[in-house]
Amino acid sequence: MEAWLRCPICLEIADQAMETSCCHQVHCRACVARVNRCAQCRHEPVRAEASALARRMIDSLPFKCPHCDRRGPRGEIREHEVACERRPIKCPAPDCQYQGLAPEFLLHLKDKHREALLRNADKCFA
């Protein structure tokens, strides 16, 4: 794996890659935004600019959807992830921490929120 595409703060592949002006190390945009000092060379204050090259390289890295077996370039999988049918759904009910795949989620709704479902059934088609 290209080491320079890895963020030295969270140690993941940099998200929305930014490159520092001090040591040209790639960081996530969110990570570099919350530090004053460069995590790589300790230069202070740290300055970073969007790195089009790093972003292009990161988008083309081989990647696997964390929810299913689909593989492809990272940019493509990132888009797929949002619509992935294996992605767990979080129960929207207040005070409910349940999270599961669509078929189990439906069972959970039927099981735990039967009353609310019946009461609100008409809202599904509003």
Ligand SMILES: [Zn+2]
């Ligand atoms: Zn990071």
Ligand SMILES: [Zn+2]
């Ligand atoms: Zn630096």
Ligand SMILES: [Zn+2]
């Ligand atoms: Zn998927």
Ligand SMILES: [Zn+2]
């Ligand atoms: Zn629930």
